[in-house]
Amino acid sequence: MFITLRKLPEELLHLKALRARSVLAAVDADKLMRLERGSAGEREYDLLFDEAGHGNLYVYRDIYLQIEGSVTQYDTLIISESGIIVNEIKNFTGDYRVEGSMWTHSGGGQIPDDAASQLRRATGKLMRLRNTVRFNFDVSGKLIFPNDNFRLFCDDDRVWNQVVLRADLRRYLAGFNNEYSGEYASQLADVIERHIVPNPYFKQRVEFDSVRHSLYCGGCGSFKLEKQHFHLLCMTCGSRESNETHLVRAMSDFKYLFGPLEMTSRRMMQFTDGMVNYRTVLRSLAKYCHAHGQNKSTSYEFMYYDFEEAMEKEKPNRKYKDYIAR
Ligand SMILES: [Zn+2]
Structure with a gap:
C-alpha cells in the first residue's frame, strides 16, 4: 500500500x-x-x-x-x-x-x-x-x-x-x-x-512586490478576468472559476512564493488586487487556513500542501462549480 x-x-x-x-x-x-x-x-x-x-x-x-x-x-x-x-x-x-x-x-x-x-x-x-x-x-x-x-x-x-x-x-x-x-x-x-x-532544501523566496498581483485563469493563465457574481470569467479562453477557487490558488501561490512572509487579510487583498471583495477573502482564509493571532494582526497559514490538495479535500464543501474550457 x-x-x-x-x-x-x-x-x-x-x-x-x-x-x-x-x-x-x-x-x-x-x-x-x-x-x-x-x-x-x-x-x-x-x-x-x-x-x-x-x-x-x-x-x-x-x-x-x-x-x-x-x-x-x-x-x-x-x-x-x-x-x-x-x-x-x-x-x-x-x-x-x-x-x-x-x-x-x-x-x-x-x-x-x-x-x-x-x-x-x-x-x-x-x-x-x-x-x-x-x-x-x-x-x-x-x-x-x-x-x-x-x-x-x-x-x-x-x-x-x-x-x-x-x-x-x-x-x-x-x-x-x-x-x-x-x-x-x-x-x-x-x-x-x-x-x-520535512524537505530541508527548499528555501526559494521572492519579494512580495516582485511578482504580478491579481488573479489569473486556471485554464490558460490569462489575467484578463471579468468579475461576475460568484465567479470570474476568463476573457481569453472562456473558463469560469469561482471566486473561492481563485482565492485558493492565490493562497497556494503565496505559500510557495514568499516563504515566511505572513499572510494577512490585508496582504491577500493586495495580492489578489481587489478582484474579490474583502468579506469573501476573509471567509476563504478562515476556511483554508489556520489562523494565528487576533483581529487585525491575524496571520493565516495555508493548511493544505498545495492548490490541488485543497481543491480535492474541500470538494464537498464548495458551493460554486468551475468550468474550465479545454
Ligand atoms: Zn483562460
Whole structure:
C-alpha cells in the first residue's frame, strides 16, 4: 500500500507560481521543465504500480530521511519481509551510453551526477541507518526508467542488474506480488518513519512586490478576468472559476512564493488586487487556513500542501462549480 502521498516538489510549485506571475529566467524555465518531466515519470511509475497491486507492501514515496546528520531524498522505498528496495525514478529520454562509471547522453556530453552513483549513495545511507538502529535488514536498489524513449547502451552487466527499463517495468512491479509483509516488515516501516523529516532544501523566496498581483485563469493563465457574481470569467479562453477557487490558488501561490512572509487579510487583498471583495477573502482564509493571532494582526497559514490538495479535500464543501474550457 502507498503510505505517503507523492506530492509535487516544492521547488516545482514555487517555479510554477513564479511562471504564472512573472517571466522566468532561462535557468529557472529549464529547471521547471526538468521537474515537470520528473514528476510525469513518477506519475507513470505510480500508475503501473497501482495496476500491478501493492497491498502486500509498505511503499513510501517522495520522502526525506535524516540519517547520521544529513538528509537524503528517496523517490520510492518498498518494504516487505525481504527488506528495503530503493527505486530511483529517472524520466530520461534519448540515448545514453555508460562506460565505466561515466554516463553520457548522445545529445550533449557527460552527466555530472550520474544516476548509478545517486542510487549507490541512497542505498549506502540506508545501510548506515541499519548500523545505527541495530535492526538488521537487506537493502538493494534499482534505477527505474519509465520513459519509452529512453535507450541505454552499455556492456556492463553490473549496470544492467541495477536498471529497469520501461519495457520491463510491468513485469518488475508484478514481481512484488510474491512478497509479503508481516510483523518484521511493520517494524522496519516504523524504523523508516522515525527518520522521516520535512524537505530541508527548499528555501526559494521572492519579494512580495516582485511578482504580478491579481488573479489569473486556471485554464490558460490569462489575467484578463471579468468579475461576475460568484465567479470570474476568463476573457481569453472562456473558463469560469469561482471566486473561492481563485482565492485558493492565490493562497497556494503565496505559500510557495514568499516563504515566511505572513499572510494577512490585508496582504491577500493586495495580492489578489481587489478582484474579490474583502468579506469573501476573509471567509476563504478562515476556511483554508489556520489562523494565528487576533483581529487585525491575524496571520493565516495555508493548511493544505498545495492548490490541488485543497481543491480535492474541500470538494464537498464548495458551493460554486468551475468550468474550465479545454
Ligand atoms: Zn483562460
